[in-house]
Amino acid sequence: MADMTEMSLKDRLEESVKRYQQTGHYQGITRLELKETEPFRYEKVYSELRGALVSARETALHISASPIVRNIGELCFAFYTPEGDSVAVSTGIITHVHTMSEAIKFMIRQGYETNPGIKEGDIFCNNDPDLGNVHTTDVHTIIPIFWEGQLMGWAGGVAHQVDIGASTPGHDPVATANRFEDGFYVTAEKIGENHEVRKDFKIRAQRSVRTPLYWDLDEKCRIAGIYMVRDAVHRIIREEGFSYFQQFMLEAVEEGRQIFMARIQERLVPGIYQTASFMDAPYKGKAWHPEQNHDFMMHAPMTITIDAEGHFKLDMDGASGPGPFPFNASEGSMQGALWVQITQTLVYDGKVNDGSYLAAQHYFPPGSWCNPGNALLAYGTPWAYLIPAFTGMFRLLSRGYFARGYREEIVSGYGFTGDPTQGGGTLSNGAYFPVSNFELCAVGLGARGTMDGLDAAYAMWNPEADMGDAEVWETVESGLLYLSRRFKPDTAGYGRFRGGSGWESLRLVHGVKDLQLYSWREGRVFHGGAGLFGGYPGATGYRLFVKNTKFYEMVAQHQPYPLGDPDPAARELDTGLGGDCFVSRDALILPQPFQSGDVWLSLFSGGPGYGDPLERPAEDVVRDAEGNFYLPKTVERVFGVALGVDDQGQFSVQPDETDRLRRDILAEREKMSVPYQEFWERERQKILQKQLIEPVKRMYQESMTLSPQWSEKFKSFWSLPKTFAFELDNL
Ligand code: MN
Numbered sequence: 001m002a003d004m005t006e007m008s009l010k011d012r013l014e015e016s017v018k019r020y021q022q023t024g025h026y027q028g029i030t031r032l033e034l035k036e037t038e039p040f041r042y043e044k045v046y047s048e049l050r051g052a053l054v055s056a057r058e059t060a061l062h063i064s065a066s067p068i069v070r071n072i073g074e075l076c077f078a079f080y081t082p083e084g085d086s087v088a089v090s091t092g093i094i095t096h097v098h099t100m101s102e103a104i105k106f107m108i109r110q111g112y113e114t115n116p117g118i119k120e121g122d123i124f125c126n127n128d129p130d131l132g133n134v135h136t137t138d139v140h141t142i143i144p145i146f147w148e149g150q151l152m153g154w155a156g157g158v159a160h161q162v163d164i165g166a167s168t169p170g171h172d173p174v175a176t177a178n179r180f181e182d183g184f185y186v187t188a189e190k191i192g193e194n195h196e197v198r199k200d201f202k203i204r205a206q207r208s209v210r211t212p213l214y215w216d217l218d219e220k221c222r223i224a225g226i227y228m229v230r231d232a233v234h235r236i237i238r239e240e241g242f243s244y245f246q247q248f249m250l251e252a253v254e255e256g257r258q259i260f261m262a263r264i265q266e267r268l269v270p271g272i273y274q275t276a277s278f279m280d281a282p283y284k285g286k287a288w289h290p291e292q293n294h295d296f297m298m299h300a301p302m303t304i305t306i307d308a309e310g311h312f313k314l315d316m317d318g319a320s321g322p323g324p325f326p327f328n329a330s331e332g333s334m335q336g337a338l339w340v341q342i343t344q345t346l347v348y349d350g351k352v353n354d355g356s357y358l359a360a361q362h363y364f365p366p367g368s369w370c371n372p373g374n375a376l377l378a379y380g381t382p383w384a385y386l387i388p389a390f391t392g393m394f395r396l397l398s399r400g401y402f403a404r405g406y407r408e409e410i411v412s413g414y415g416f417t418g419d420p421t422q423g424g425g426t427l428s429n430g431a432y433f434p435v436s437n438f439e440l441c442a443v444g445l446g447a448r449g450t451m452d453g454l455d456a457a458y459a460m461w462n463p464e465a466d467m468g469d470a471e472v473w474e475t476v477e478s479g480l481l482y483l484s485r486r487f488k489p490d491t492a493g494y495g496r497f498r499g500g501s502g503w504e505s506l507r508l509v510h511g512v513k514d515l516q517l518y519s520w521r522e523g524r525v526f527h528g529g530a531g532l533f534g535g536y537p538g539a540t541g542y543r544l545f546v547k548n549t550k551f552y553e554m555v556a557q558h559q560p561y562p563l564g565d566p567d568p569a570a571r572e573l574d575t576g577l578g579g580d581c582f583v584s585r586d587a588l589i590l591p592q593p594f595q596s597g598d599v600w601l602s603l604f605s606g607g608p609g610y611g612d613p614l615e616r617p618a619e620d621v622v623r624d625a626e627g628n629f630y631l632p633k634t635v636e637r638v639f640g641v642a643l644g645v646d647d648q649g650q651f652s653v654q655p656d657e658t659d660r661l662r663r664d665i666l667a668e669r670e671k672m673s674v675p676y677q678e679f680w681e682r683e684r685q686k687i688l689q690k691q692l693i694e695p696v697k698r699m700y701q702e703s704m705t706l707s708p709q710w711s712e713k714f715k716s717f718w719s720l721p722k723t724f725a726f727e728l729d730n731l
Pocket residue numbers: 134135137138160161
């Protein structure tokens with residue numbers, strides 16, 4: 001094989017792609033020679049590299065002052081080959097390991113080696129979603145690593161910003177309609193030389209965001225981490241020799257690829273797995289832009305094809321269109337999401353690197369919401385579409401695990417890491433404070449095939465989920481105090497095993513001159529499809545705030561005040577605070593003003609359930625009621641468990657009454673059920689007569705227009721005429 005070190009970086013990347021295409025192995029490596037000849041040495045080097053990345057993250061996060069980085073560790077570090085393929089990763093927001101890979105490859109393909117040049121001591125920065133990132137809020141700092149004058153790899157670090165200078169304050173905007181509102185863009189720029197960030201870039205960055213202090217300290221944090229990675233790599237090279245390390249990098253990626261394929265063969269049954277997920281984006285009547293004034297819906301059909309050799313392909317043909325909203329997801333962000341899910345479900349104990357990405361073929365249809373290929377769109381909050389879309393992957397893999405007998409690997413999905421309280425304001429002394437809450441990094445995980453889901457402890461994009469300390473959020477969001485944080489009953493999806501529970505935070509606006517707040521999460525659509533095998537989805541979200549409350553008077557008079565919204569049917573916040581209570585099932589609240597004494601509720605999602613809730617042991621259901629995971633009336637209605645209550649308020653099961661209730665529910669189900677043919681005909685008539693609400697018609701028409709194959713499939717399934725189409729006045 002030709003020595004690649006004499007080639008230009010661009011030629012090396014092309015050669016690497018060619019070798020993979022020709023041989024099916026990374027860089028054409030068919031044998032893992034180092035691993036076979038000296039397995040302990042090989043594993044030791046991998047562990048040293050991985051350990052260096054983890055400790056870079058653990059150390060560097062203390063440099064940041066941002067609560068998002070420091071409080072919950074929303075950053076990660078990775079090491080890449082010269083061609084930009086990740087070899088090893090730290091813990092943290094590892095979705096970005098692959099997005100930084102795309103940024104490095106972009107710089108190589110654009111010929112950065114000649115202009116602006118790639119030299120020892122250079123520092124690069126990227127946050128452009130159109131070339132690999134998720135949203136502008138995630139800022140990458142990347143350095144080339146040299147050994148004796150030769151480029152031998154890259155180190156990258158990413159952190160999620162408190163504010164990125166979008167048209168509204170916050171990190172995941174909802175009111176934006178195009179690129180020019182996304183905020184501060186740094187498109188794979190060289191921002192430093194001789195190991196120092198340029199002064200002119202620093203000045204530009206300081207003037208481009210609302211929180212310059214956090215920008216500065218986050219950048220220092222990333223730079224400290226990537227230099228720790230560089231030093232560790234140099235140390236390993238001194239110990240092991242340069243040629244050993246060069247060969248090691250390539251074998252580690254190829255091993256990652258082989259592990260992935262072996263795992264697919266071991267865990268899944270060959271075949272075609274299909275599902276679909278949805279999300280609502282209701283802008284009609286509240287849009288800030290004329291072109292945005294519609295109710296949109298996202299369609300995320302997903303097909304995974306597995307063959308007997310362990311090949312894996314994920315295909316989203318039929319996805320609906322992009323739009324004048326910030327939920328468009330670049331192909332790079334979808335690849336990052338695919339990567340992070342693989343590392344949590346299939347390759348969690350192997351070599352986590354781009355080898356598994358190479359082994360996972362994927363198709364995100366060009367021109368759709370998940371690969372728009374249009375740099376002018378808004379990409380501020382692709383998570384709103386991406387997170388629900390990828391619940392499909394958990395469901396599909398879980399069906400495969402079930403078929404293979406790996407019950408303990410099943411995960412029915414996850415809660416939606418949405419409803420971040422966002423905005424910004426000034427205190428009465430005139431000081432600006434951001435509202436960029438990130439406690440959403442801890443929602444309910446879906447039920448497993450053998451146990452309940454984790455309560456308030458999961459984020460699909462950061463396997464080290466953490467809600468952070470309320471006190472820390474308060475020190476930053478200084479005009480927004482916590483009144484409570486507690487489990488939210490009835491958010492966990494019902495099932496034989498229940499989903500992990502969601503929770504709620506109640507916040508008081510206090511001591512402000514002005515403040516704007518906004519939020520988003522699903523409203524009318526179950527974000528994670530259904531549960532699994534008879535389990536139910538987690539509850540949908542809603543938005544609630546109370547203005548003009550009597551809160552301060554109540555406190556002055558030592559009266560108790562409500563601490564949340566445990567039972568929406570008996571809304572304590574409405575009656576208890578004496579103000580104007582606003583409740584909406586819409587997925588979005590666009591920025592609007594608040595004043596001291598107003599109260600804001602944040603709801604965090606529960607995960608879907610697994611199996612029939614009537615099969616859940618009654619004793620488990622009693623514990624659910626005791627733990628405030630379900631209201632007593634829900635226990636009765638859904639699980640068919642009759643609760644007794646003693647003088648101390650302790651619950652118990654009433655066995656005879658429970659048997660009767662469960663039999664009644666089964667009888668009721670039988671009465672409601674219809675033969676499949678009848679169901680199909682009823683739904684077909686709705687489609688044929690176009691009796692669907694406008695956002696659903698719009699969504700399906702977008703899918704049909706973008707994909708003739710999907711259109712054909714849809715029409716043949718529902719036996720529709722060949723010319724069938726939804727006519728939309730304002731599409
Ligand atoms: Mn982010």
